[in-house]
Each structure stands twice: as structure tokens, then as C-alpha cells.
Amino acid sequence: MKDLNDYFDPGFTVDDILGDSKTSTYVNDAYYALLRADMAEWSGIGTPLTEAERQAHEALILHENWLLDRRNFEQWYQLYTRECSYWIPAAHDLPGNPQFDPQSHVTIAFDDRRRMGDRIVWLRTGVAYSQLPPSYTLHMSTGFVRVPTGRPNEVKIRSQFLLQEMRSSNPVQTLSGWMGHVFKQEDGRWKIDRKLVSLLDGQRGHHNLTYLI
């Protein structure tokens, strides 16, 4: 894979996000159909990654975890394609549960690139009291497998995760589940095009889920 440093424009700040992707033009019936097709494919039999796949894809997921745990949202944003999504269904037992369909159900998070930008700008306002003081997180991912897909030029990687979160005056919380990352080439690099976070307890209540998973 390309050196991870190639992903990041060192001068890219939250001010650049302010002006980026201010319209929402690609979420439509076809996009929701794509996400339903993805969900069906996530139940496929995964194969452990080859060394090349580890270098290209697992390394990117591990670095994504690292960036989120450092609250480096501006670099995190640069790992994603121009027409990306970050999606956490408010449903459990995926991919089998029909309650997942985001076209007809609200989610814990359904961010296109614009809303991902909104989320970062919101976190950076300095007055988001739910993140003052901030959450410190530890992401741990394991069980990486490549899942077959019928879509050419895309790579689907499934993994299991544990996430611990600590915020001042609050006990440490643990979240767990599986993730699906769909990778696509853009500007000569593999980038994350669609990320799905399937929480073990997505249907239940959560305390202050304002940090990024």
C-alpha cells in the first residue's frame, strides 16, 4: 500500500471541513439499495487476509482506530472517499434483522460526507457540553476477514471490535460488535467508502454516544 502519510494533507484543518461537501447529493433510493445489498453480502463466509490485504486494508482500519482514539478527526476524515458513509444502525443481530433498513428506520448515526463534516465541526466548536470534557476511547479490532462481493473494484473487510470509553466523572463504558469496511480506490489510494458499525446492543439505550466509533 501507499505510505499512510500520503493520505494526509498536513495543512488540512477543521476550517477546510467547513467549506467541504456542503450539499448532500448522493444519498437516494439507489444508495439505500446499495446498503441493503451490502448487508446481504456481509453475511458471506470470510477468509483470513493475505499479507497484501493486511498491508492494504487491515493497516488502514488499525490506523483509523488510532486516529479516533487520539481524537484526530481531521485526519480520520481524509481516510474516506468523496461519497462515503459512516453508519451505526439502532438495531442488533445484524445482518439478519430487518429493522436495519436506514431508508425506513432512524439510526444511531447515518452520516454522509457532509454530516461527517458536521459532526467534526460540532465536536470542535468548544461548546459541545456532552464532549466537555471529552471522551477518551480505546478501539480494539480483531478477526479481520475478507468477505466476497459482487461489486467490482471494491473490497469488503469484516472485523470484530471492542471499544472502551472513559469520560471524566463517568465510569468506563464498553461497546462491542462487528464492523464492515468497504474499500474503494480514489486518487490512487484505497479509501473507506462505506463503514458499518453493528453494535451488539444497537437496539438498546446508550449513555452519551457522542464520540466516534
Add this chain to the structure above:
Amino acid sequence: MRDFSEPPIYDDLIETDRVHRTLYTDEAIFREEMNRIYGGTWTYLAHESELPKANDFVRRTLGLRPIIVSRDRDGKVHGLLNRCPHRGATVCRDDAGSTRRFTCPYHNWSFTNSGDLVGVPIEEGYGPNFDKSRLGLGKIRVEVYRGFIFGTLNHELPDLETHLGTAARRLDEWMDRWPGGKISVRNGQHRLMCNGNWKLVSDNSHDGYHPGYSHASLLRMRKDRYGGGVDMQWVLGNVDDGLQRLYDLGNGNTFLDQRPEIERYWYQSAPMPGEDSYAATLRERLGERAEPALDVVMGSGMNLNIFPNLLIIGNQLQVIQPRTVDSTDLIWYSTSIEADDLPPEVNALRMRLQEDFPSFGEPDDLANFEECQAGLSIPEMEWVVTSRHMDTGTEYVDGNGDLAGLPTDELGIRAFWKEWLIRMNATTKLEAK
């Protein structure tokens, strides 16, 4: 400081311009509230669209009581206490489903979905005088107003619609934004946990004073990215110079009306994924008829608070579910509109819009409620101020006969405590029958 070694006299805790901190922190008061407030008045249980067919049910709580809301074979709605009359086990352990019988897993006593006991294994062991007709599930008095199912254990209250009074008219306005459309509550929900007393949540829902401050993050993000004119910018500055109004609708019900600030719903909506793509699709297909459809994507501009646990905010039903004196679940049920003449894209957009406030607005409020709970634990600081606009001469009676005021008026909080006191002091026996 007051001595509360004796049982509290509630009248001493609520004064015209302030209320006592122990109302938010005292466990004995909380236990009484769960019995007297929840169930002592008409309390929201569920929406009919959640149990659309005969024999459907959902599992809920009334205060802390486990209950079932069911439809019988004829479609009639029932509220049942989820407690086997035999040894006390819950008879229903699923959140939702469809069944003609609830069978207690412990000894297999079985009940119809209207609560009658119809089966007892080896029944002869109870002897010849055993009377099954006296051993049904406890029954809650239930009434439905246009799909909203309420229940009470108070058999002296007037009927639901009379009790709701002008709140029913406001509920009509909320439901009738798309003429002929039916509200559906089958589109998932956000469940937010808050380590604060449940009344901090309801206080806030009729508080037009906090948004410019507690929601500074949401407002600043929007303004920095999209400029003025987008969602909720009307809460900045001195909102009492603006057009919002707050109403006391009686029986503890209140209404914060933001609609006068909205000139064009679609253009003043919060941003949502799919906004530009679906707007283009609809305008291409429907021409000018797309505009009213796009308008019902945006939240209603209404905060309609039905005492004690239903807060209708934007397009959502926010249900307060107390857990302990200092922890509360907030369930934000999302809604869609079912109508033959409403393009389906509208509901896809509504899903995305209804994720906005639970992501960027409500969490900051919940953080503030938790800090209120922390501060209210201090015994030497006894009181909470509720006097805003009490004597500024700005309150008036509106055309419906309801007391009205400016958006930062604390009349909503005062109306809540007035009703709270009536329910807590009531001597009416609460009964399941």
C-alpha cells in the same frame, strides 16, 4: 435547612417562585411519584400503529410497573399489568409480538390477550371454590385519542379527551400537517440514557430560555457551515423579542410554539443526508407540488408536553421512562406519515432529519441535566428558581382561554408543579380492575 426525617409534606416543597431540590433527589419521593403520578393521571403508554393488527402487543412500563399493551381478537386495545396473579412472575417477556394467549412460564397459567385467566394446570388441586374469573391480569383503564394510547389506574378521572382539553387540539395540529395523513410510529427509535431525575427532562421541554446557550454547539456548527437562516437560528439573542410563545394547557400540559418563527419549513430545516438528491427528484417529478411535501420533512416547530411522560418534539415522540431517582431513559420514537398522496422520499428524508437533534442537540442537554443532578445533591443550597416572567406583566390569556407567555417564561415549569402537587396529594385509590 428543612428536616426530612419525617415524611415530606409536599406543599412545603413547592412555593410560587421556587421548588425544593429534594423533589429531584429524594428516593422516597421518587417511589411515591412512580405510583401516584404515573398511573394517577392519564399516562402515555404506546401508539396504536405499534400494534397494528388484532392480537398484537407491546411491552411497556407505567412508572416502574411492568405492563402489556395489547389488542384482543376484535382489535380492542387493553392495558394489562404484567404480573401473574399466582406467584408474581411477569407473563410477557418479549418487547413486542403477536399472541392470543400470555402463558406464565413459571407454572403455565395462561391468559387471553384481554387479561382473563383461561388455563391453570392441574386445576383441581385448588379445590372446588377456585374462581378463575377473579384471577385475571390486573387491568389498566385505557383510552385512545387518535392513535395515542393512554392509561391510568385512577377511575375518577374524566375521559381522556376532556382531560387533554386544549392539548388535544394542539395534538390535532401536530398530526394534521399533511391533511389526510396518518402518523406511524414504526420507524425505530433513539434510546438515550441520562443520569438525572426524570423531571429535569420535562422541565427542559417547556424551557424556551435554554436553547441559545445549552445548544451553542449545534447553533455554532450550523452557522459556521451554512450561514444564518438554517434550523433554530431563532433561539439566538433575546428570544423574548421574537415570535415564539409558551402556553399552559391545563392539567400539567404545556406547549412551546416555535412555528411563528418559521416562514418556510423546508428552507429552515436542519441539514440531512439526501437533502439535495431527493429534493431534485421530487421537484423534477412533481413540480410545484413537491414544495408542500418537502415542508413536512422538517420538524413541526412544536414542543407539546403531555404530563407526565410524553413530549412531542419536532417530528418525534419523546417518552420519559424513569429508572431510579437519578437515572432516566429517554426514548425518541421516530415517526413517518402514511398517505397515498405523499411521496415516499419524504419519509426517507424524515428518518435522516430525526437523527439530527438526538446527535447534535439532545446530548448537550443531557450532559447539563446530569450536572444539575450533581449540583442538586448539595444540601445547603436548597432551592431551584422557577419565577421567570412571573411578575413582568407579560403573561396573558389567549383565545383558547389558556395562560400564555414569552418563550423564556417559566410558566411551563410552574404549571407542571401545580399538577404534580395535585397528583401527589390526591387520596384517590389507584386500582387495577
